[in-house]
Amino acid sequence: MVNQALSNLSDMAFATSVVVYIFAMLLYFAEFASGKATETAERGAAEPARATVGVGGVATQEPPARPTVGRLEPEPRKPWSERFGGMAVAVTVLGVLVHAFSLVTRGMAVGRVPWGNMYEFGSAICLVAVIAWLVVLYRQSRSIRKPTTAPKLRGLGGFVLLPATLLLFLSGTALYATASQLQPALRSYWIWIHVSAAIVSTGVLMFAGVASVLFLVRLRSENDPARPGGIGSRLPSSQVLDRFAYRATVLIMPVWTFAIIAGAMWAEAAWGRFWGWDPKETCSLIAWIVYAAYLHARATSGWRGTRAAWINILGLAVMIFNLFFINIVISGLHSYAGL
Amino acid sequence: MNTSVFRRALAFLRNTWRGLTSMRTALVLLFLLALAALPGALLPQWSLNRRNVETFYDNHPTWAKVLDSIGAFNVFSSVWFAAIYVLLFVSLIGCLVPRSAEYLRQLRARPVRTPRNLARMPHHAEGTVPLPADEMAAVARRRLRRWRVSENTEEDGTRTLSAERGYLREAGNLVFHFALVGLLITVGGDQLMRYEGQKIVKVGDEGFCNSGTFNYDSFDAGLTVDGTNLSPFCLRLNDFDVRYLHTGQPERFHADIEYQAGESLENDNWKSHDLRVNNPLRVAGDRVYLTGNGYTPVFTVTFPDGTQRTKRTQWQPVDTTTMLSQGATKFDRPGMSNEQRRHDNQLAITGLFAPTASLDGKVLSSRFPALNDPMVAVDVLKGKLGLAGGRGQSIFSVDQSLIDSGELNRVARENLAVGETIRLDDGTTVRFDGVERWANLQVSHNPFQRYVLVFAVAVVIGLGASLSIKRRRIWLRIRPSPEGPGDDAAETTSRDEGTAGASVEIGGLARTDQAGYGEEFTRLADELLASGAESSARGSSETNSLGRSS
Numbered sequence: 001m002v003n004q005a006l007s008n009l010s011d012m013a014f015a016t017s018v019v020v021y022i023f024a025m026l027l028y029f030a031e032f033a034s035g036k037a038t039e040t041a042e043r044g045a046a047e048p049a050r051a052t053v054g055v056g057g058v059a060t061q062e063p064p065a066r067p068t069v070g071r072l073e074p075e076p077r078k079p080w081s082e083r084f085g086g087m088a089v090a091v092t093v094l095g096v097l098v099h100a101f102s103l104v105t106r107g108m109a110v111g112r113v114p115w116g117n118m119y120e121f122g123s124a125i126c127l128v129a130v131i132a133w134l135v136v137l138y139r140q141s142r143s144i145r146k147p148t149t150a151p152k153l154r155g156l157g158g159f160v161l162l163p164a165t166l167l168l169f170l171s172g173t174a175l176y177a178t179a180s181q182l183q184p185a186l187r188s189y190w191i192w193i194h195v196s197a198a199i200v201s202t203g204v205l206m207f208a209g210v211a212s213v214l215f216l217v218r219l220r221s222e223n224d225p226a227r228p229g230g231i232g233s234r235l236p237s238s239q240v241l242d243r244f245a246y247r248a249t250v251l252i253m254p255v256w257t258f259a260i261i262a263g264a265m266w267a268e269a270a271w272g273r274f275w276g277w278d279p280k281e282t283c284s285l286i287a288w289i290v291y292a293a294y295l296h297a298r299a300t301s302g303w304r305g306t307r308a309a310w311i312n313i314l315g316l317a318v319m320i321f322n323l324f325f326i327n328i329v330i331s332g333l334h335s336y337a338g339l
Numbered sequence: 340m341n342t343s344v345f346r347r348a349l350a351f352l353r354n355t356w357r358g359l360t361s362m363r364t365a366l367v368l369l370f371l372l373a374l375a376a377l378p379g380a381l382l383p384q385w386s387l388n389r390r391n392v393e394t395f396y397d398n399h400p401t402w403a404k405v406l407d408s409i410g411a412f413n414v415f416s417s418v419w420f421a422a423i424y425v426l427l428f429v430s431l432i433g434c435l436v437p438r439s440a441e442y443l444r445q446l447r448a449r450p451v452r453t454p455r456n457l458a459r460m461p462h463h464a465e466g467t468v469p470l471p472a473d474e475m476a477a478v479a480r481r482r483l484r485r486w487r488v489s490e491n492t493e494e495d496g497t498r499t500l501s502a503e504r505g506y507l508r509e510a511g512n513l514v515f516h517f518a519l520v521g522l523l524i525t526v527g528g529d530q531l532m533r534y535e536g537q538k539i540v541k542v543g544d545e546g547f548c549n550s551g552t553f554n555y556d557s558f559d560a561g562l563t564v565d566g567t568n569l570s571p572f573c574l575r576l577n578d579f580d581v582r583y584l585h586t587g588q589p590e591r592f593h594a595d596i597e598y599q600a601g602e603s604l605e606n607d608n609w610k611s612h613d614l615r616v617n618n619p620l621r622v623a624g625d626r627v628y629l630t631g632n633g634y635t636p637v638f639t640v641t642f643p644d645g646t647q648r649t650k651r652t653q654w655q656p657v658d659t660t661t662m663l664s665q666g667a668t669k670f671d672r673p674g675m676s677n678e679q680r681r682h683d684n685q686l687a688i689t690g691l692f693a694p695t696a697s698l699d700g701k702v703l704s705s706r707f708p709a710l711n712d713p714m715v716a717v718d719v720l721k722g723k724l725g726l727a728g729g730r731g732q733s734i735f736s737v738d739q740s741l742i743d744s745g746e747l748n749r750v751a752r753e754n755l756a757v758g759e760t761i762r763l764d765d766g767t768t769v770r771f772d773g774v775e776r777w778a779n780l781q782v783s784h785n786p787f788q789r790y791v792l793v794f795a796v797a798v799v800i801g802l803g804a805s806l807s808i809k810r811r812r813i814w815l816r817i818r819p820s821p822e823g824p825g826d827d828a829a830e831t832t833s834r835d836e837g838t839a840g841a842s843v844e845i846g847g848l849a850r851t852d853q854a855g856y857g858e859e860f861t862r863l864a865d866e867l868l869a870s871g872a873e874s875s876a877r878g879s880s881e882t883n884s885l886g887r888s889s
Contacts, residue, residue: 180584181584181588183588184590184591190617251806254799254802254806254807261796264795269617272535272619272781273785277387282379286377289372289376292369295806296369297366299362300362302363303363330380331388331391
């Protein structure tokens with residue numbers, strides 16, 4: 001039943017993707033660290049302007065001058081940060097391809113969806129988080145009208161890849177499960193609907209949570225100009241980070257709601273009731289309530305900014321708790337982790 | 340005096356109501372709800388897993404008592420949990436009603452007038468177009484046709500347009516919140532009307548009918564259900580089969596059942612259904628699920644007087660991975676007229692059953708859940724089982740107190756493979772005949788379930804609309820160019836000379852969250868300015884061709 005060769009191939013691709021991601025992460029951090037000189041200048045210029053500048057904002061970076069025909073002149077060297085950043089993105093794309101290959105071959109090896117246990121689930125969540133990051137970068141590169149955020153954003157890749165790589169590592173070691181068939185309770189078309197919605201929401205919410213953490217770091221350095229340097233000073237403005245967190249959450253909240261409801265519909269067919277306060281159900285609802293609180297906090301004076309960011313981080317904490325603790329430690333109906 | 344007390348009370352009520360319906364209170368209540376639900380996820384719950392709660396009691400007796408007394412093992416039916424969500428929903432309704440009224444008012448209102456200083460808006464753009472102000476206003480109107488627009492002319496001939504869009508956001512918001520209220524009400528209604536029964540059915544039994552609660556092994560129902568009006572249907576289990584992977588992981592459970600409902604109850608027609616996990620039987624408004632399975636070791640007892648009794652009592656799996664099971668098969672001695680003597684001569688066969696036996700010395704365990712090499716390790720107990728004592732007892736065990744008091748004694752202990760026999764001292768023999776299977780069926784009735792689903796869908800749609808649609812405004816102020824000819828002149832000469840123009844100032848404001856309006860505004864402002872220029876070019880070429888033809 002299980003195609004061992006494909007399964008081995010998948011495992012190899014998985015290990016490779018982790019290594020590639022780590023390499024990409026180092027490159028991102030290199031860009032982040034070496035981008036200091038340009039940052040300070042740019043920061044001074046960018047700060048007073050609103051983050052949502054309209055027509056007035058024009059891309060400030062001149063395209064590199066092309067060598068005139070006939071005269072062999074070396075291209076002007078790009079700054080190191082630029083090179084690291086470019087490489088980092090290329091390596092990330094490579095990592096995503098290898099990672100996706102690992103999931104696809106896993107699915108082919110067992111002839112089912114490649115998210116049937118904790119290992120596969122964690123791996124898929126990371127893939128979504130990294131793809132979400134690439135999508136953001138892509139949209140960023142298309143809209144030339146946002147010079148205030150474009151160059152700085154890329155350096156943040158390391159902060160996305162760091163938790164993603166950690167989760168991947170954890171999935172590949174502690175949570176690893178050999179390729180096998182699904183237990184009967186999981187054999188339903190709902191696994192396509194419910195679990196994929198859960199994966200996408202968890203991946204994107206992870207991304208949003210990271211943005212909120214960076215927002216708080218940045219805010220501290222903005223509020224404390226006496227301490228120049230440090231991580232905070234190199235981050236994009238707090239407004240940009242806050243907006244990222246918010247937009248990601250807003251985008252994914254309906255998906256997360258749908259994931260819970262689809263789960264209830266599946267539970268109705270598999271467990272005999274649509275809602276039974278199973279620990280996983282309860283904890284998903286708690287996470288949903290926390291994110292609902294985040295959205296409300298954004299609309300309540302005195303709660304915007306720092307407090308809202310903390311709520312978003314709390315939401316992520318509940319999601320992670322829900323992912324690990326509930327599945328592994330607490331005995332409930334979701335405890336089919338293959339552990 | 341009286342009136343002042345009355346007034347003060349009124350003021351107090353009003354302030355409490357305002358406080359309760361404020362967003363801040365709602366936020367706090369949301370947090371409280373999340374916090375209150377947490378023990379429900381972390382601590383074992385009576386309603387979910389009694390055994391876990393009992394284990395918790397054994398491990399932490401004092402803590403358990405304290406926690407149990409405050410309802411921590413029964414979170415979702417506790418008073419404090421209910422208090423929080425009731426307050427939250429009262430607060431929600433108190434917020435929703437005025438908001439709905441406000442929304443209806445807004446739907447009829449015209450967009451607000453153009454502010455004096457558009458440069459102070461969060462989004463701002465300006466430019467000039469080679470068009471007279473009136474035409475530019477018309478162009479802008481066309482471009483903004485999916486917006487709600489109101490137009491104005493100021494005293495100096497300046498045209499202004501105010502446009503607003505995204506009214507569906509608030510509609511989505513209201514739908515979402517009202518759907519949450521609907522969800523709460525329907526779930527509550529369902530709690531009153533629901534019932535759920537558990538029944539162990541053995542292969543080949545005559546079947547079971549949903550005619551009364553007495554047919555069930557356990558039955559749990561809402562307050563309005565008295566057990567008399569259950570949905571009528573009958574079913575029987577023809578075959579049950581489980582397939583395991585070589586790892587011992589179950590691959591599929593499959594119960595081949597037949598059922599009758601409605602008319603077929605009268606004419607004895609049976610319809611078959613392939614009952615599996617994830618494939619319940621939906622019949623007569625109820626659902627039938629396959630929720631468990633196990634083995635029934637069959638024993639035949641031959642008493643000294645030659646009478647035989649065969650019993651099929653289901654045993655209970657204690658380890659679901661190997662299906663090692665335990666149970667108690669109980670026999671009454673036949674042919675004893677004296678009731679007292681009959682009760683003192685009862686037999687019970689208790690112990691372990693292994694579908695694939697693995698012996699360590701004489702200790703039996705199971706290697707595999709499938710029925711490959713079945714064996715039982717049994718104690719035969721003789722004496723008083725206490726079946727007539729009026730106390731309910733588990734079918735899976737004997738009353739331990741009777742063993743302790745010496746009224747029930749062990750007379751043999753043996754491991755038996757299929758077909759093997761134990762002979763007791765008094766000449767009674769116990770034979771292990773074979774093994775059959777049983778399946779646990781759950782019958783569920785949730786009349787409000789479909790309405791819950793309707794509201795759940797409304798929740799998703801409302802939430803999607805309220806989070807993806809942006810309520811936003813755009814204003815245009817179109818001033819006839821001061822350097823061109825005067826207003827009246829512009830009307831007549833613009834076509835021919837092309838010198839008339841207007842300066843356009845555009846301001847934008849997202850009424851909800853600023854996130855994301857920037858790009859749209861920029862694009863829109865660019866398009867407005869460009870389409871002004873474009874339509875001017877088209878206009879002049881038209882006049883040229885007209886001129887030539889005449």
